[in-house]
Amino acid sequence: MASDYLLELDDIEAGYGRAALVLRGLTVKVPAGSVVCLVGPNGAGKSTVLKVASGMLAPRSGTIRVCGDDVTGFGPQQMLTAGLSHVLQGHSVFREMTVEENVLLGAYTIRDRAAIAERVGFVKELFPVVGDRWKALAGALSGGEQKQVEFARSLMVSPRVVLLDEPSMGLDPRATASVFEQVIRMRDAGTAVLLVEQNARRALETADLGCVLDLGRVHIDGPASELLKDPQLAELYLGGRPAAAPPAS
Numbered sequence: 338m339a340s341d342y343l344l345e346l347d348d349i350e351a352g353y354g355r356a357a358l359v360l361r362g363l364t365v366k367v368p369a370g371s372v373v374c375l376v377g378p379n380g381a382g383k384s385t386v387l388k389v390a391s392g393m394l395a396p397r398s399g400t401i402r403v404c405g406d407d408v409t410g411f412g413p414q415q416m417l418t419a420g421l422s423h424v425l426q427g428h429s430v431f432r433e434m435t436v437e438e439n440v441l442l443g444a445y446t447i448r449d450r451a452a453i454a455e456r457v458g459f460v461k462e463l464f465p466v467v468g469d470r471w472k473a474l475a476g477a478l479s480g481g482e483q484k485q486v487e488f489a490r491s492l493m494v495s496p497r498v499v500l501l502d503e504p505s506m507g508l509d510p511r512a513t514a515s516v517f518e519q520v521i522r523m524r525d526a527g528t529a530v531l532l533v534e535q536n537a538r539r540a541l542e543t544a545d546l547g548c549v550l551d552l553g554r555v556h557i558d559g560p561a562s563e564l565l566k567d568p569q570l571a572e573l574y575l576g577g578r579p580a581a582a583p584p585a586s
């Protein structure tokens with residue numbers, strides 16, 4: 338039976354080396370046509386979730402499925418082929434290479450030239466900056482524009498789900514707003530997004546679904562608009578005011 342979800346991480350336990358587990362029975366599901374956002378305190382394991390989903394870190398237990406197919410234990414290359422593309426935290430464009438060269442790096446597994454040309458047309462249309470600055474050195478672009486080059490590169494393999502780790506990191510408010518607009522454009526163009534963000538409120542305003550992680554588990558999840566309204570979550574995770582002032586001592 339076909340799955341309702343493009344990506345399912347089910348009851349995942351994962352950690353680094355001999356250290357204590359970071360993910361302790363985590364379940365996250367990404368439906369088609371959605372942006373799912375992971376928020377939570379520093380060290381909650383948000384980036385670790387993306388590493389598990391992209392095959393960079395093998396889970397110790399649990400199941401990973403893409404469109405219902407079990408891909409648990411796949412490495413990064415196999416996860417990419419299965420339809421999961423990971424945009425890492427920080428800036429990963431090659432500054433001394435052109436935008437074109439950076440974007441085409443995302444197509445290195447594709448042999449069919451016509452398919453590459455079709456995909457180039459797609460990303461140029463989706464991210465106008467990429468088309469406008471195609472022959473420019475990537476290092477000459479602003480931080481927000483470079484993020485679009487990274488997004489374009491990640492879409493070259495026609496992924497089912499793009500994994501975005503803190504895309505707004507280091508960007509000013511205007512560039513951040515633009516990056517979140519591009520996230521919506523990706524979703525509307527048919528690629529689901531699993532997003533990790535420090536800027537939790539802004540991310541939940543963009544996302545369809547939100548998951549609040551704490552201590553390696555999903556503490557609460559649901560429609561992002563409802564999570565934003567929850568006063569307790571606002572107090573704990575969204576930098577909001579406490580619902581009630583603590584009693585004076």
Ligand SMILES: Nc1ncnc2c1ncn2[C@@H]1O[C@H](COP(=O)(O)OP(=O)(O)OP(=O)(O)O)[C@@H](O)[C@H]1O
Nearest residue numbers: 353356359377378379380381382383384385386535
């Ligand atoms: N490569 C690594 N080796 C060992 N421990 C790691 C490694 N990467 C992360 N950790 C640890 O795993 C835990 C979760 O880290 P992770 O980066 O997933 O959290 P996060 O929720 O994304 O945090 P932040 O919001 O600060 O980016 C932390 O305690 C961190 O120190």
